[in-house]
Amino acid sequence: MSGKTAVLEMHGITKRFAGGTLANDSIDLDLGDREIHALLGENGAGKSTLMNILYGLVTPDEGEIRIDGEPVAIQGPSDAIARGIGMVHQHFMLVPVLTVAENVVLGQEITRGGQVLDMRAAEGRIHELAERLGFTVDPRARVDQLSLGQQQRVEILKAIYRGARILVLDEPTAVLTPQETREIFGVLRRLREEGTSIIFISHKLDEVLEIADRITVIRRGKVVGTRTPAETNENELAELMVGRAVSLRVDRGESHPGDVVLEVIGLRVEDDRRHEVCQGVDLTVRAGEIVGIAGVGGNGQDELVECIVGLRKPLAGTVRLAGRDITRLSVEERRDLGIAYVPADRQRFGLVLPYLLPDNFVLTRYGEVPYAAGLGGFIRQVRPIRSEAGRLAKEFDVRSSSLDVAASTLSGGNQQKVVVAREFRHDLKLLVIDQPTRGLDVGSIEFIHKQVIERRDAGVGVLLVSAELDEVLDLSDRILVMYRGRIVGSFAAADAQREKVGLLMATGEARP
């Protein structure tokens, strides 16, 4: 307990879900006063279940929760809030059209005479609170105009405003840039000084080592170890998490670039709100090389990629595949020419969640022989579809009880593997992958990175977009930095230093 008294103890927490899976298997966890305690584990290891139990969203089958040594029963979030537990979810729970102040006080409004909202008083208190935590925020700004990093700070403010002494952050850095991550770490340290104890859920090893006082690793519902950053390292943590030795660095040989497969010239693109988010982008990808686009989310990368694969029509510019102009071709025609695409949002684009796995495994090939035949390719052929699904599930190690389950029941990592298995074909010219490992654990990331390298070495041109700077740096043979709709920098892999690229991502300029 590192000499500090425990503000929170969870003893023997067990939760069995319908179907018999043990999400939590007699987990013990304690949180010291003014401690940042990291909870590390793969997707589906049981971290979120444990925290949902703490927050009263899930009832445990067994176990006891003590706060300041007192046993407590937490029946719902309101109990949790009353006991000083605050939670910042991975997906923010803010009302976009309300202001910062309105969001923070929502449910605990300050009123005059019982009925009239006193927003001025609220704004004052929020301003003061933010200052104490070491950041500034305009209480009158509308939440939908804030960056994700700012929105997260509003979430933290909300929790603290409600009197949280124990703050749970679920994957807080998943959506942040390196700069924003550093800033949020500053806020967390400040909170610790002010007397808040923090549980920090993550699967990012470097961050956990940097911020945590103690690290508890969970694997398959069980605590497999607790360490302090001083006595451990990334390799040990990864091994604890996955249960075997994991190579954290991508092991890739020299690339042997061939002919140009993708050529984008002067591409100008609008987003759905008619803002021009790509303002004349030029880039090329050669066969057998990986070109990575680094950039903070929302700088036009997604729209650029949608233009390349045919989901969006450009205002101007040309897209060529192996010398052929494909600017006007449909998604289907481009796919037939050898483009595959792993979309950033697997649940929105990549999968049909209520469908069973076989239909998802052939989603982008549903009309091809042998999956459709007879009456001019009109009738779906169940047997070939199933056997292909079985083969892909095995080759890409998609873990599910059977093929006859809806895609919605799979974990995020397994869902992504379904998409990757379907798109990573062997007869490709160009592979476009947008956020291929977002939200995945180290084991799945390692696997998917290996597959990307394998396709590159087989002569496929790969265009990678990722908000994860390390991923771009690790995988790419060439790195482009995108900022506000333009390519503002280009690096060979050897010259791309993390700081330089990060700065360019954040400011669009090479020096501050």
Add this chain to the structure above:
Amino acid sequence: MKNLRARLAPTWAKASIPVYSIVLAFAVAAVIVVISSVFTDSGFSPLLPLAAYGSLFAGAFGSGTGIANTLVSAAPLMFGGLAVGLGLKAGLFNIGVAGQFLVGAFAAAVTGASLATAPTIVGMPLAMLAGAAAGAAYGFIPGYLKARTGAHEVVTTIMLNNAAVLLLTWAVNDLVRAPGFSFPRTGEIGQSALPILLGRNLHLGIVFAVVAIFVIRWILDRTILGFEIRTVGANPSAARYAGMRPIFITALTMTISGLLAGVAGAIQMLGVIGFYAPGITASVGFDSIAVALLGRSDPIGILFAALLFGAFRAGAPLMQIETSVPIEVIDIIQALVILFLAADLIVRRVFRVRAPKVEITEMATVTGSWGAGTPPAGSTG
């Protein structure tokens, strides 16, 4: 036995809420019947609902005529239910079945009347085709508007329902009014009527309806078109990503939906009504929505739901004659069924059914249709 239970489990998972909703609707309607009995001549009679439901059942299934009446009432509801159900599969809420039904009935009546003396083998199919084509055309309009401009199908089909009633009234009055009648109507359909298979009124349209159930089921489950329709309905973004054309599928699905509704009108016209006159009932249009929701948009479910609603229509007169419980109680039961389907939380409470893993997409489409509305699938493409 255990094996059988395991095999029936998925079906029961889908059917349990509709079945429980029906049970609950009967129970609540019984309470209403008992309470209202206080204000009748016979006075408070707690067993009246049992007698009424007994007569209802006897009227619907107790005799050959009763069964025939049930089937005859169910046939247009099967087509209409399929029309609504197919739309829901594609994420479209076709409220325009009433209008498409009338247009189909009118086209069948006019074609049938003009071929009244031709052999049945010529006149009847042509009249059916005319009804189907008219319904399809009338379904295509909202489909095209949605695909091209994003106009919401709920709004356009409601307007087109009114347009159909008024246009057809005008047409019967001024274009195709048959001479020799005291009120505006189309001519006799003569030989173009659907052949009677059995008894007094069991016509061929019932066979068509059952065949249509299985054809639509096959299309949805086994064909590329069905896969595209279901994918567009389940996730239009993923459909676009997969290379489908949601715009085209939307327009096509509304057209097929209109076609089915048009056929519903045609068989009702050629099998039961016999001539088009302003004011012929289009209640099939709205009952079809109920049938589709009760059948969970599944063709087999629609088959059973249509039979149930058909039985209501066929059995209600006997109920009124024997027990003086008015026919309108049937409308109360139907309304309660839909209410309980929509508010399935009540049903789950009462019967302790665990929450489903998969949400009811039909209800999502229906409720979503009335909100601000989603942009048309793939309008940017």
